[in-house]
Amino acid sequence: MKTIDGIDFKGKRAIMRVDFNVPLNREFQITDDSRMRAAIPSIKKILEDGGAVIVMSHLGRPKEGPEDKYSLRHLRDHLSKLLGIDVRFADDCIGDLTHQKALNLKPGEVLLLENLRFYREETKGDEAFAQKLAQLADVYVNDAFGTAHRAHASTTIIAKFFPRNKAFGYLMANELSSIDKVIRDVKRPYTAIIGGAKVSTKIQILENLLDKVDDLIIGGGMMFTFIKARGGSIGGSLVEDDFLEKAGEIIEKAKAKGVKLHIPTDAIIADTFANDVNTREVKADAIPEGWLGLDIGPGSREAFSKVIEQSKTVLWNGPMGVFEMENFAKGTKVVAEALVKATKNGAFTLIGGGDSVAAINQLGLAEQVSYVSTGGGALLEYMEGKVLPGVQAINE
Numbered sequence: 001m002k003t004i005d006g007i008d009f010k011g012k013r014a015i016m017r018v019d020f021n022v023p024l025n026r027e028f029q030i031t032d033d034s035r036m037r038a039a040i041p042s043i044k045k046i047l048e049d050g051g052a053v054i055v056m057s058h059l060g061r062p063k064e065g066p067e068d069k070y071s072l073r074h075l076r077d078h079l080s081k082l083l084g085i086d087v088r089f090a091d092d093c094i095g096d097l098t099h100q101k102a103l104n105l106k107p108g109e110v111l112l113l114e115n116l117r118f119y120r121e122e123t124k125g126d127e128a129f130a131q132k133l134a135q136l137a138d139v140y141v142n143d144a145f146g147t148a149h150r151a152h153a154s155t156t157i158i159a160k161f162f163p164r165n166k167a168f169g170y171l172m173a174n175e176l177s178s179i180d181k182v183i184r185d186v187k188r189p190y191t192a193i194i195g196g197a198k199v200s201t202k203i204q205i206l207e208n209l210l211d212k213v214d215d216l217i218i219g220g221g222m223m224f225t226f227i228k229a230r231g232g233s234i235g236g237s238l239v240e241d242d243f244l245e246k247a248g249e250i251i252e253k254a255k256a257k258g259v260k261l262h263i264p265t266d267a268i269i270a271d272t273f274a275n276d277v278n279t280r281e282v283k284a285d286a287i288p289e290g291w292l293g294l295d296i297g298p299g300s301r302e303a304f305s306k307v308i309e310q311s312k313t314v315l316w317n318g319p320m321g322v323f324e325m326e327n328f329a330k331g332t333k334v335v336a337e338a339l340v341k342a343t344k345n346g347a348f349t350l351i352g353g354g355d356s357v358a359a360i361n362q363l364g365l366a367e368q369v370s371y372v373s374t375g376g377g378a379l380l381e382y383m384e385g386k387v388l389p390g391v392q393a394i395n396e
């Protein structure tokens, strides 16, 4: 893998794509800086080599040009603090003034550029825009795994202007090698746990996983499409009727391939979609009309834990229930705890995708699993076997 370790940055200017898409409150204070902290080791390596770094990112989803609430200016002081130096700022990510600021950088200095998405050319992957960014530096570094599945100007197109001077940052390299472990050197049994709201968004990954895993656990809202496909009664639970056939096919394919498919046998149901309401524990395929399944039940929790704890490789994406509400968080919590146990038993455990990452952080267990990926969409696309444009751009 072409990482920044293979480059001596002495006297060079590196332009680095990072993912500083951090949450800000109304006072523009950063409420979770983990994405910023994650990029610090790569920036420091370049500075310590005697190079200068131009940092570029997007923040939020600005619609038409610059908007103060999405300005990266709000991140400048915090980045200075994290690096222990006075970070410079450019009001625009391209243009003469920015170019001048970049040329004036001395070794050991950092220039933070304004939000890339103030230009529509960024998400369009515009080549002329990418070239203007490229003109700011001698080396291109990509350390933004979360956007690697997008062929944007700063994540992919820019790389062609650095045919020999481009590399992955440490965060990106670490993401790729951790995920490669699950894809390539799989220790068995290999279990995947897929939950979350919808089957439709996860069909591709489910089909792909059937060729790889020994056990496939299904939870979350999507379980009801599977249960209905098997003829069960699901009351008013979340269901995607357009995907009943697809779910049936997955059940059949799992059988044909010898994959053990674990669909919850019981569920916690509620009479309204809210936390403090009447709840009951019932068989997952016998949910009365007027009730909704919002979490997996105790029997499923126990069965799933057993499978997970006996696995040697575990991939988890998507919560088991509506974990944002305390009364329906137990399934997700028990699965998280089973991953921790599996890790202690020597398994490689990987968590990815926004909601399961939020869940493991909320439970304070993120340090006790093997790897928590920063990528949601990027992780799933990579697991599906797709070549990520941002990765290919560095490799080719």
Ligand code: AMP
Pocket (backbone or CB within 6 Å): 195, 196, 197, 198, 201, 219, 220, 221, 222, 238, 293, 294, 295, 317, 318, 319, 320, 321, 322, 323, 324, 353, 355
């Ligand atoms: P996803 O983005 O597809 O991973 O879905 C995550 C969301 O699925 C979370 O916000 C959960 O609250 C939701 N979810 C999980 N289980 C259920 C369920 N049984 N019914 C409705 N929503 C659910």
